[in-house]
Every structure is written in structure tokens, then in C-alpha cells.
Amino acid sequence: MPPATEMTEVQDDTLQIGQYQKGVKQLYDKGVNRVPYKYILPVQERPGTTHAEFDIIAKENIKLPVIDFIELQGSCRQQILKSLADACEQYGFFQVVNHGIPSGVISNMINVAKKFFELPYEERSKYMSSDMNASVRYGTSFNQNKDSVFCWRDFLKLMCDPLTDVLPHWPSRPTDFRHSAATYVKETKYLFLTLMQAVLESLLLGTTTCKTEEDDEILREFEHGGQLMAVNCYPPCPEPDLTLGMPPHSDYGFLTLLLQDEVEGLQIQHQGEWVNVEPIANAFVVNLGDHLEIFSNGRYKSVLHRVVVNSDKNRISVASLHSLPFTSMVRPWAKLINEANPRRYKDTNFASFMEYIISCEPRKKEFLESRKIDLLS
Ligand SMILES: O=C(O)CCC(=O)C(=O)O
């Protein structure tokens, strides 16, 4: 049998130019049975090809952090804040359970997302746009204008602020989409604010600095902060070992609240190895983003993560990315800076991130690297 690349190159001849821009749901619906050449990663970037045996050992021994939101709000707050600080320092990631968002709000969001991707292509494609600032944008891959290899993912991105202004632009089908997604946006915003308050407190643990009115000021800024929702769809893939649903990347904001359905796929990088994040029913995965790494002056790390796909199950995830208002500057928190701990990052804002994303093929944590101050020079 010829190698997969050769066979798929032949098969690619039957696909019209522009077919890839229509996305992977469209390929799946057409019954593609080999991964087209455009999606095949170089061998060293494919899932499961590096240190495969060591991977398995590492994964079995790692227990990923879980934060119980009820305990965080209770009498053990200090203890849970310490666990939160450990999770943010060592993993840049945790899952949150007992968060209080009703399970109906969560299942409605997953259901409308599923129904949206099941709509005919003509209906979904109404929301395609090359404008990165559009209030709604349907697309495929990671950055479809720049990616040399495409990834096995279609998405719907929704700007969420101000909700009343953007809502009329969101998909009108399925008919319950706007209602369910808007309810979900409000609930996740509230959860983000409560978690962010805990994150701020956790950053002051072990310091002599106390919470002041200035901290409430920051929280008020977050109340008016930017929220973006990425609804992701990963259809079954005929050759999942050759491609990825999403390449290794970190998210740009402070916290991403990620909802995954019951299908595995998300992996985080921990101590140089890829670790599966097993879905916990009704839990949120919380990823620390680049802005929080900057704000914490590097004490908390944004997490590198990727998505692997599988051959038999469709997977849906909903990422809710939260940051300061799009016009605000993000810089290390003044309270954490002193002679012993000088500033390690330059000021950054959402506009500079957008410039970066439009100008190149985003890879790993390159954007964040570009914001670092070289303390040796
Ligand atoms: O689908 C997932 O689990 C992750 C999605 C993600 O990383 C993102 O939307 O930024």
C-alpha cells in the first residue's frame, strides 16, 4: 500500500480549489475516506508520534487539578486559593466543578451548537467573513488565511459585547440559538468574574500586600471586559493520526472557560508531555491565557494546548475567552513588581494581538514570547 500522503495527493486532484475553505464538516458530509493532503502534518507534529511510550506513562501518573467552586466560596477559601495558585503556577489550567451554572444552560448551549453545525452548508456559510472584528464569523482550521496545513476543525466565533448590539447578528437558526447562547454568555461572564476575583487574591497569597480598593477597580474593568465565544466542531476524521483539530496554542485573554461535550480530544502540555483532559460532566475547563501570564509577571503560565480528533465521533466544544476591554492595556500588576521581581513583559493590548494574528501563522506561544522583556540586556 502506498504511503498515506501519496494516496491522498491523488485523491486531492478530485477536490476543487476552494473546497478546503468550506470546512471539514463539508468534507465529512461528502464522505471523504482519506485525509486530504492539505491536512497532513509533518511527521514530527502529528499526535502520538513523539516519545509515545513515555507519553502513556506520564499521562497515567498525572492527576489534573480540579477546583470545587462551592468550597472556594466557603470557610476553606484560603486552602482552596492555595490549590488554585498551585494549579495556575504548575499547570496554567484547572477544571472547575460545582460552579452553580444550571446544567440546563450548559446542555442547551451544546444542543444549539450541535444543531447549528448540522444545518445545510448554505445556511452556515451565510456567516463566513474575512473581517476578524465581525460580530459573527464562521470558518475553518485555525487561521484559514495563513495556515499552510489546515486543521480538522470548523468554528463559529461570536463577539459578545455589548450583547444587545451583537445579538441581532448572531445566527437565527436553529431558532433557539440566540436565546440559549445569550443565557450561556451571561452565566459564564459571572463565573469568570468570580473566578478572576479568586485569581487576584491567590496572586497576593504569601505577599505582605493586602487587597485594596484598587483591586475592586480592576474587577470593575473586567465587568466591562471583552468576551469572545468560539464554538468548535470537530467531525469524525478518517485518519486522525495524520492531523490535529487544533494545533498547539495558548489563548490570548485572562481566562478561557471551556465547555467540552462528552468526547475526549483536548490535551494540555505539562512538563513537556501532552496530557488528555478527560471530560467531567458539567465541569468547565479553565485555561490561563497570555494576558494573565503578563499580568502575573510570569508567575502564572498560559497553558499550551491542542486538540486531537478521532475516527468515529463528532466533538463539540465552546470556548468563552475573557479579557479586559479590547482597548485596555495589559501589563504586569504593579503590586507584584519590586526590585527583586522586576517587570518581565511589555505592555500589550488586544489590537497588537490582532495585528499579530492577521500578519502570520500563529504558532505555540510566539505572541507571548514577543512581549517578553530581555532582563539580561
Ligand atoms: O476544543 C477544545 O477542547 C479546545 C478549543 C480551544 O482551544 C480554543 O477554542 O481556543
Ligand SMILES: [Fe+2]
Ligand atoms: Fe484554545
